[in-house]
Amino acid sequence: MPKLARLNEEAAPRRPRRAKLSLVGVLGEILVTAGVLVLLFLGWQVWLNDIIVGAQQTTAANELAEKWDDAPATSAPAATATPDPAVEAPVPPVDPGEPVIAARPATAESFANLIVPRLGADYRRPIAEGVGFNVLNNRTTGVGHYPQTQMPGEVGNFAIAAHRTTYGAPFHDINTLLVGDNIYVETADGWYQYVYRGTEYVRPTGVGVLEPVPQTAGMAATDRVITLTSCHPYFSSAERVIAYGVFETWFPRAGGPPAEIATLVEAGAN
């Protein structure tokens, strides 16, 4: 049977040939691996890491709020009337009076939380003093306060900055704000409610947005505004997106959080 013998002969050398590593084959596999790694890194950088860091920033914000609950600020106004524990009456919509202005925090110190329901039902990020990368590129802060601008509730401009992409991207969806949306700034003293009014796009040198009256240098402020700055477009430093809000009212911590964010504040405390 010469035919069968020849078949066996051909089949035999197959195994050792497959075991050989060819230079081109290895090179090709390394290149494919490198390509996959680059794609994985991009997915991590623009999507996965923002979710991870965003959650860490929210955790830090919740811990901050817990600290304030445990030790109320000394600057908080004394309760005018001690509530009778026997009568569990709903808090009437009383005028909370002039908002308490907190003392200026130290650089890089977390002194407030930003709560914006439009940006997510559990959106709560810490605000720290200063707009350096030590604050903005940070897993426990993320939002920075321009030190030359005013404090929450103060007459003038409370201006803050945060990333729109990478490092938790606190302002990723800043362009989705709608007129009338509430922007809450939570501090040891309570919750300052601002109402979103509008957005503008400026050049990176547009420091006018930080004026006590935005874009109006030298004018004495009579209103309390909040200014949010971030980069525009996504992943670019070409322009800045600026969102403005106007102060509406404030809620002293003793009186509890406003209804819109009560669920978030309670969930964060657990």
Place this chain on the structure above:
Amino acid sequence: MYAALWRLLPGPLWVRIITAIVVVVAVLAALVVWVFPLVNELFVPPEVTVGE
């Protein structure tokens, strides 16, 4: 290269499959926890502040 690595894995087919999955998951975890954050330091994030 991957074919050679596959042949290095011991045991029957199902053990090899499980080993391979564990190795791949371990590599991905190492990338996310250590390698990617280090590589990320090489990137300059976009500026988000206004200034002169």
